Amino acid sequence: MINEYLNIYNNLVKLTRNKLFFNKISDKDTFSQRLLIFFFHFAFFLKIFKKNTNKKELQKIYDFVFRQIELSIREIGYGDVTINKKMKEYVNIFHTIIGKIENWEKTKNNEKLEIFSDYLDVCSESEFFVNYFEKYRLFLINNTLNYFTKDVIKHIF
Helix, strand or coil: CHHHHHHHHHHHHHHHCCHHHHHCECCCCCHHHHHHHHHHHHHHHHHHHCCCCCHHHHHHHHHHHHHHHHHHHHHHCCCHHHHHHHHHHHHHHHHHHHHHHCCHHHCCHHHHHHHHHHHCCECCCHHHHHHHHHHHHHHHHCCCHHHHHHCCCCCCC
């Protein structure tokens, strides 16, 4: 089961490494920017799969992903006190993002643009993010959770 969660996490990381994101962000490729983009991917992932997946299973995925984030922060070299503080901040940011995308389908385009502008230092091309995440949302809808647990996949959308 852990390998399945690791594949989900690695698939999300792979999506986050898309260089196109960092051409559209003023503050280039930093850990914080990557993490925010990761959070958007993960938030859409949870939003789509919560309808058809056992809540305990999604909680295990959530816990695993945040454990991996904590390990990444440790690898950067932060101490325990800083890690606890950062993790609390990151969890709060993530839950705020989830709240903002909860009604994504009913949200107007200008409001979607604002969501990305609030979190990412976008260079006036936040339409890219709206279009990308709409395609990503549809990609998630057209696949099953099981699809993401098998291996790190090539994402085409």
